[in-house]
Amino acid sequence: MANLNNSGEREQWGSKIGFILAAAGSAVGLGNLWKFPYMAGKNGGGAFVLVYFIILFLVGFTLMLAEIVLGRYTQLNAIGAYRKIGKKWAFVGALGVLAGFLILSFYSVVGGWVIAYLVKTLTGALNVTDAEVLGNMFGKLISGTTEPIFYHALFMVATFLIVLGGIGGGIEKSSKILMPGLFVMIIVLAIRSMTLPGAVEGIKYLLVPDFSKINIDVVLDALGQVFFSLSLGMGCMITYGSYLSKDSNIPESAVTIPLIDTGVALLAGLAVLPAVFAFGFEPSAGPGLIFITFPAVFAQMPFGTLFEIMFFILVLFAALSSSISLLEVCVAYVVDEWKMNRKVATVSLAFVIFLLGIPASLSFGPWAHITLLPGKGFFDTFDFISSNILLPLGGLLLCIVVGWIWGTDNAIKEATNEGQLEFKFAPFWAFLVKYVGPVAIGIVFIRSLLG
Structure with a gap:
């Protein structure tokens, strides 16, 4: 159907770099630009970064490879991929599609x-040095009615126009512009921040680990940040992996994508923390780092x-x-399973997600008194x-399905293109996906429910 090319085959990425940039773009988001610097600021800087890197290798690479392999093997959307492994596991993919749907509804509000x-x-409205005035300005924006919804609509329009173009003409082409542009801007900003008077304290804080700061909270925060930063568990990488050709080097991609994501997070830290230190602000200021x-x-x-x-512009990119990867997860499902035309699916889903985002936006203003879960709008x-x-x-269920149901032998066979590619760490990866991944994610799950 609409996810097929002119020859009747499933659409594929036009190039290796196109897939890498699109997948890295899916992982690189607002969490890299405000949450990583904030989490580093809150958890002792360099100590957090060190623990983050260790967990990135143990958990991030493990799940990244598992998702891409599952997508490439099945050549299907998130729900179809799990169903191909076993009908009763289709619900795991449904969790991912639902997650992408929900996340985009409020993510688009922030994008707005x-x-x-x-x-x-x-327009020069932000040329203000007083953090209190800026805080009031931000509060006025998000508590408004028409203005934030208008910008939420603009963001959704930009998202669906890119996804409308398909894999090669939309997502891949835009990623080749968005990602290099993002890299250039964040490098320039990091250099500017690091050359400010007094910035050296911020650089040392981020890059020099103080081992006395490492405790269970730092480890758990780093674990959570790795997991959420890489867009794992929502079917994005399964969906993007389904558009890969059978001769692609999956292990190489599964290492490259997390490294790019982490590189951007580190550069964001170098762009934010030295400047924050130089001007005497609080390095653990949370989401207010971006807007205040x-x-x-x-x-x-x-x-x-x-x-x-x-x-x-960098944050928008x-x-x-x-956001385009979140929408693509939903579009791929509707196109594959419901046999809907891609353009109709994209426009329809974008509109429904936009409507769902309206109450999310109003929950900071006129609907602030309405709660769904206790204390939560x-x-x-x-x-x-x-x-x-x-x-x-x-x-968690991804690790179980790939590690125990489908089996690591089958996954490694797919990852190595039937043994044609060398994958030296295959036995270690198999151990990680079967044992380490489920335990680590189980801890994140329990902590996030309690938190």
């Missing part, structure tokens, strides 16, 4: 805030407006590269269900 702040930067702290930093920086414009409820339940559960 980013567009709004880009507009504010271009950083605008105050830019306002005090020479040529600050120029760098601020660059920063919000990161948000879009993730629409936005926080959607976030909790997807991030704390669906994603960890999806990741």
